Amino acid sequence: MPDHDMRSGASPLSGKAVVITGAGRGIGASCAELACALGADVVIADIDRDVLESVASKIRERGGSVHASVADVTDINDAQRIVAACVERFGHIDGLVNNAALHAQEWFWDMDPAWSRRMVDVNVLGPIYCAHAAALAMRERGGAIVNMTSGSQSGLPAWSAYGATKGAVASLTYSLAMELGDAGIRVNAVSPMAATRMSDPAPGFAPAAPIGHTTFPPASNNAAVVAFLLSDHSAPLTGQVVRIDADGISLMTHPAILNESFRAGSDWSFSDVQHLFETGLATLSQPLGIVRQ
Numbered sequence: 001m002p003d004h005d006m007r008s009g010a011s012p013l014s015g016k017a018v019v020i021t022g023a024g025r026g027i028g029a030s031c032a033e034l035a036c037a038l039g040a041d042v043v044i045a046d047i048d049r050d051v052l053e054s055v056a057s058k059i060r061e062r063g064g065s066v067h068a069s070v071a072d073v074t075d076i077n078d079a080q081r082i083v084a085a086c087v088e089r090f091g092h093i094d095g096l097v098n099n100a101a102l103h104a105q106e107w108f109w110d111m112d113p114a115w116s117r118r119m120v121d122v123n124v125l126g127p128i129y130c131a132h133a134a135a136l137a138m139r140e141r142g143g144a145i146v147n148m149t150s151g152s153q154s155g156l157p158a159w160s161a162y163g164a165t166k167g168a169v170a171s172l173t174y175s176l177a178m179e180l181g182d183a184g185i186r187v188n189a190v191s192p193m194a195a196t197r198m199s200d201p202a203p204g205f206a207p208a209a210p211i212g213h214t215t216f217p218p219a220s221n222n223a224a225v226v227a228f229l230l231s232d233h234s235a236p237l238t239g240q241v242v243r244i245d246a247d248g249i250s251l252m253t254h255p256a257i258l259n260e261s262f263r264a265g266s267d268w269s270f271s272d273v274q275h276l277f278e279t280g281l282a283t284l285s286q287p288l289g290i291v292r293q
């Protein structure tokens with residue numbers, strides 16, 4: 001358990017029941033371990049039974065309250081089942097961490113269409129299905145949903161299809177935060193960074209190094225942010241994407257309209273548009289990739 005939790009002696013997630021998908025390894029497993037250590041009752045879900053059981057055993061050995069459920073988040077019935085399991089076992093659901101995902105590091109020239117489709121299913125439909133099931137169950141007493149996006153949502157060569165799924169997750173976060181706020185449901189996202197199998201380079205690719213650092217941060221750094229977003233201590237926050245880098249925590253900008261509209265009259269022609277770009281609009285072109293403003 002991180003020292004700040006030991007120091008405060010508080011259990012910020014005490015009384016909360018949380019579902020975490022993709023909790024069999026990596027960031028999801030770390031989120032589950034920390035959420036239990038901070039007092040939550042946790043349903044862990046993963047498509048991989050073996051790793052899921054080992055995470056559950058580890059948490060139980062430490063006295064944590066955990067229920068493991070093998071589930072495929074692309075199956076709407078599984079999404080509903082893991083939320084129902086949380087309500088049945090623990091009486092309610094207060095949090096959902098949409099963490100399960102697949103990845104692909106591949107040049108776009110070599111893109112595998114079948115794998116891209118599976119990534120869209122797992123990374124986009126999975127969070128939509130789980131968030132829908134959780135939101136319905138949270139409707140009376142509110143709750144917190146945390147989605148996992150990625151720096152690749154801003155653009156990253158060799159990660160286009162994966163990055164597209166994570167851009168979708170960011171958009172989902174913004175819309176759900178706006179729509180579910182009236183029901184007391186907060187929706188935020190984390191743009192994580194951790195040494196996991198996902199950060200291992202694919203064959204033929206050089207190891208990636210976080211900017212200014214030689215190593216990736218531990219999964220537990222990410223888990224601490226997720227736990228904060230699940231807790232009531234983050235009550236004012238919704239619709240935000242929290243970025244984690246090797247050197248710390250920041251917020252991502254929201255994609256918004258950059259400037260006052262350039263006026264071209266009520267009807268405009270090709271040459272009007274060309275004129276606007278050549279006389280100013282083009283100079284506002286935005287940098288690509290995960291950059292700091």
Ligand SMILES: NC(=O)c1ccc[n+]([C@@H]2O[C@H](COP(=O)([O-])OP(=O)(O)OC[C@H]3O[C@@H](n4cnc5c(N)ncnc54)[C@H](O)[C@@H]3O)[C@@H](O)[C@H]2O)c1
Nearest residue numbers: 022024026027046047072073100101148150193194196198
């Ligand atoms: N590791 C990083 O640096 C990094 C960077 C950016 C974003 N992320 C995101 O963080 C999250 C966790 O990543 P990680 O590095 O721990 O990945 P990981 O591959 O180590 O773990 C992902 C887990 O999801 C599970 N999973 C896959 N498909 C599933 C399905 N259909 N149903 C249920 N579970 C399924 C896997 O079995 C696995 O246990 C992901 O959303 C990922 O996109 C990670």
